[in-house]
Amino acid sequence: MKLFSRILICSVWLLLIGVGVFAMQKYSMTPALPGIAPQQWPASPSLKMIEGKPALVMFAHPKCPCTRASLSELSRIVSNRQDRVMAIVVFMNYATEQNSWDHTNLWDQAVSIPGVQVVSDEQGELSHRFGAVCSGETYFFDSKGNLAFHGGITSSRGHEGDNSGHDAIVSLIQGYATETPTHPVFGCSLKCLHSHQEETL
Amino acid sequence: MTKHTDSGCLYNDTIETRAREIFAEDRQHVYQYTDRMFAGLMIVQWIGAILAALYISPLTWDGASSAIHFHVWLAIFLGGILASFPVYLVWRPIAGIPTRYVMAISQVLFSSLLIHLTGGRIETHFHIFGSLAFLAMYRDWKVLIPATLIVAVDHLLRGIYWPESVYGISGVILLRSFEHAAWVLFEDFFLILSCRNSVKEMMASARQRAELESTKYAAEAADLAKSEFLANMSHEIRTPLNGILGFTDVMIRGIANTENERREYLGHIQTSGRHLLELINNILDISKIEAGQMTIELRSCSPHQVISEVLSIMRVQAQRKNIDLEYIWHSQAPESITTDPTKLRQMLLNLVGNAIKFTDCGSVKIEVQLDITQHEPLLILDVIDSGIGIPLEKRANLFEPFVQADSSVVRKFGGTGLGLAISRRIARALGGDVVIKDTQGSGTTFRITINTGSLDDIFMLPAPSSDALQSQRENSQKEIIQLPQGKVLVVEDGEINRKLIEAVLAESGLEIEIAENGQIGVEKALQNNYDIILMDMQMPVKDGYTAATELRQSGIETPIIAMTAHAMLDDEQKCLAAGCSGYLSKPINISRLLTTVADALYVPHQVDAIDTQAAEAEDNERNDHPLISSLPTHKPVFAKVVVKFVDYLEEQLIMIQEAIDNGDHARLAWVAHDLKGAAGSAGFADFTEPAFRLELMGKNKDLHAAQASLVELTKLSKRIVVPEIEVLA
Known part of the structure; x- marks a missing residue:
């Protein structure tokens, strides 16, 4: 085989790999579009703040694989800080008569995090109040109910590890201000439920 | 001084070349084997990546709706791209694309894919280290280069743009990227060492196998x-x-x-x-x-004398074919060197004999020079003939024992095909070699090199650049030796030999008595007076050594001439030590028998007994023509040597006579030894044998035949032709 042919074959192979790797990184690094968050803790009969304690709320899709990393990050944030923050994971509930969404792996993972309250968002009421549109979207309200952070807490899609969202929340819990009150969210979309809700409402 | 030859195995270029071939084959085998293993691994990794994607992130969700997760497609397609090409190369190799490098690139990128699919788990990072170790199975450290480069570049870029993806923390300084690359290099260091050691072991193994093959082939050959x-x-x-x-x-x-x-x-x-x-x-x-039993007896000898003797022996053979026999020195000629003259003579006889045999017209030339540029001085003797030459393809095995160059040559010219093999081994034992020099055109040149030993304090004779000693035609004559009346006891168990000796000696007028073994011989010798006893040394009942010893112990002083078929170098000494006065080797040469008996009976004699070349070689025939030095005496410097020798010879003969008269054995041995060397150096080889006999007589304290040898030396001295004084001036 001639040299040119050999170079061509190898180049095509490397190019295909390059395309694959680029797509991998592109998918991994492309965040979801977050919803519009309320600046104050939204009043809700099913979810109330504890007075004098900041609140950390994460919305999660019960089967979103990317949210596994978000829950892990949440676990790292809350660990040893349970007494300083009220942590809540709100799972969307898409239950129908034919299909149950209770107690998925992610639900079990969230329940296992010490100091974390897990609630099910029946009919999408909470996500609607908070304006959450994608899984892993997290909110931090200070003890006065003011929104201090809104965004994701993973560095990329489904990728655990330190990131600025994680760092911002830890700073806020410790009583410091943060220069990064937001961070991209990487997770599955919750919007179908919203659409359904909006249509219903 | 005695040393033994060493027939060790030569590690030559052929073995090294074969070792490299074996090494290349082994290496190719390792590459192919590892390629196949990697091909299997690629398929397993591909399937593993798909399964991992299906388990970890099978679906992506949009509310309650789902679709196949991108990771699943990524595992299928990117994994497929990574695995397919190297696997294809294993199945159908493409010349010029080294599969192992493609494998290395693919493998480390698979690590990246798997790490990604597992969400960057730190455990998955060990796949990289495992992959590098696996790549080391190729035993080619260069394979690690692309893999390491990909890891280093990946970490560098991530360190700059997305540090959390690798280091788990944000705001990582660049040094951290280098640290990660350094850990990879740390592993590489040991892997490279391992690769190099493996390669060395493979090469050593290849050499061993090549040597074994060579030995096997050599044994079969x-x-x-x-x-x-x-x-x-x-x-x-x-x-x-x-x-x-x-x-x-x-x-x-x-x-x-x-x-x-x-x-x-x-x-x-x-x-x-x-x-x-x-x-x-x-x-x-x-x-x-x-069998490694060749013994070398190193002693001081004149190279010129040895060569002259060889020329003297081979001259008749050359004359028969009407070719010139020449002898030239191209450097100063040492008066003496330290070597084994017998072995040197044997080599030269062999090569000069061959040269004459294969030359129909022209000349055979011995060109000699001294090489003092080496660590140890060497004597170089080129035997050059203008004969039929030896084809290049026939030269390779010419020195191998039991190999004959050409069966047609053997049929035409005879010979055993062992002469060159023997010569080469002798030359090597003497610290040199025998090789065929490349010559243009016809003819062959064999070059003998031998170690001369130290030349300190050795007198150097200047030699002209183109002096040649032309062979001289000599008329061989036959001469019947007339022996006096005498009584001889022949102690010999072999009937044929007894009859032969009896016939020859009786013809010469001697009275013969026979004894069939040593016991009878001793009894007869004690009961009768004999003038000479011929004693076979290997006999039943009582051998010749015992018989001779007993006779001497009984006071019998009759000359005892030993006869033995043993060809060992020290056999003569053994016979003399047993009390014998002389030595004859079997098969009995009639001329030598007559000469020896004549010596023992004090009869001056001259023998040109036979006219064949071999007999002439053995008998050192003499005649009455004037003795001319084999040195180029037309040159003043050589003429001076001859003149000095003549003066010296007169003194030596007087000293020998005095030593014989006084029974001074030690002095006789010393003077005779001195004369022997000096005569050879002066170009008078004819003196060598009688002087040597006198030396032995002195050493053995047996002067029975000394007078005869002295008479012979005296006669020889009278035949010397002294170079003209005017020439010297």
Whole structure:
């Protein structure tokens, strides 16, 4: 085989790999579009703040694989800080008569995090109040109910590890201000439920 | 001084070349084996990546709706791209694309894919280290380069743009990227060491196998060559045997009617017998050498003398073919060197004999020079002939024992095919070698090199650049030795030998008595007076050594001449130590027998007994023509040497006479030894033998025959032609 042919074959192979790797990184690094968050803790009969304690709320899709990393990050944030923050994971509930969404792996993972309250968002009421549109979207309200952070807490899609969202929340819990009150969210979309809700409402 | 030859195995270029071939084959085998293993791993990794994607992130969700997760497609397609090309290369290699490098690139990118699919788990990062170790199985450290580069570049870019993806923390300084790359290099360091060691071991193993192969082939070749040799020898031995038996039968049946016919047939028998003897001697020589039993006796000797002797011996053979025999020094000639003169003579006889044999016209030349540029000085002797030459393709195995260059040559020219093998081994034992020099055109040049030993304090004779000693035609004569009346006891168990000796000596006028073994011989010698006793040394009942010793112990002073078929170098000394006065080797040469008996009976004599080349070689025939130095005496410097020798010779002969008269054995031995060396250096080889006999007589404290040898030396001295004084001026 001639040299040119050999170079061509190898180049095509490397190019295909390059395309694959680029797509991998592109998918991994492309965040979801977050919803519009309320600046104050939204009043809700099913979810109330504890007075004098900041609140950390994460919305999660019960089967979103990317949210596994978000829950892990949440676990790292809350660990040893349970007494300083009220942590809540709100799972969307898409239950129908034919299909149950209770107690998925992610639900079990969230329940296992010490100091974390897990609630099910029946009919999408909470996500609607908070304006959450994608899984892993997290909110931090200070003890006065003011929104201090809104965004994701993973560095990329489904990728655990330190990131600025994680760092911002830890700073806020410790009583410091943060220069990064937001961070991209990487997770599955919750919007179908919203659409359904909006249509219903 | 004695040293033994070493027949060690030579590690030559051929073995090294073969070792490299084996190494290349082994390496290719390792590459292919590892390629196949990696191909399997690629498929397993591909399937593993898909399964991991299906388990970890099978679906992506949009509310309650789902679709196949991107990771699943990524595992299928990117994994497929990574795995397919290297696997294809293993199945259908493409020349010029080294599969192992493609494998290395693919493998480390698979690590990246798997790490990604597992969400960057730290455990998955170990896949990289495992992959590098696996790549080291190729035993080619260069394979690690692309893999390491990909890891380093990946970490560098991530360190700059997305540190959390690798280091788990944000805001990582660049140094962290280098640290990660350094850990990879840390592993590489040991893997590279491992690769290099493996390669060394493979090479060592290849060398061992090449040597084993070489030894095996050599053994097989030797076995084959020996079989062929035996077949040839069988033919070679049968041919002269046929001549001997056939002509003997003719003689017995009385078919030969005239004296001329009888002489002709006897000549055939004699020639056949000598050829047989040469064959057997060569076989014995090569057997001894191969068995590592060749002994080298280093002593001081004149190279010029040795060469002159060889020329003297070979001269008749050259004259028969009407070719010139020349001898030239191209450098100063050392008066003496330290070597084994007997072995040197044997080598030269062999090579000069071959040269004459294969030269039909022109000349055979011995060109000698001293090489003092080496660590140890060497004597270089080129034997140059203008003969038929040796084709290049025939030269390779020419020095191998049991290998004959060309069967047609053997049939035409005869010979055993062992001479060159023997010569080379002798030369190597003497610290040199024998090689064929490349020559343009016809003819062949064999170059002998030997170690001369230290030349400190050795007198150097200047030699002209183009002096040559032309062979001189000599008229060989036959002379019947007239022995005086005498009584000889022949102690010999072999009937044929007894009859031969009896016939020869009786013809010369001696009275013969026979004893069949040593016991009878001793009894007869004690009861009768004999003038000489011829004693076979290997006999039943009582051997010759015991018999001679007993006779000496009984006070018998009769000269005892030992006869033995042993060809060992020290056999003569053994006989003399047993009390014998002289030594004759078997088969008995009639001329030498007569000379020895004449010496023992104090008869001055001159022998030119036989006219064949071998007999001349053995007998050192003499005649009455003037003795001219073999040195180029037309040059003043050599003429001076001869003149000095003549003066010196007169003094030495007087000293020898005094030593004999006074019974001073030690002085006789010393003076004779001195004379022997000096005569050789002066170009008078004829003095060597009688001087040597006198030396032995002195050493053995037996002066019975000393006077005869002295008379012989005196006669020789009177025949010397002294160079003209005017020439010297």
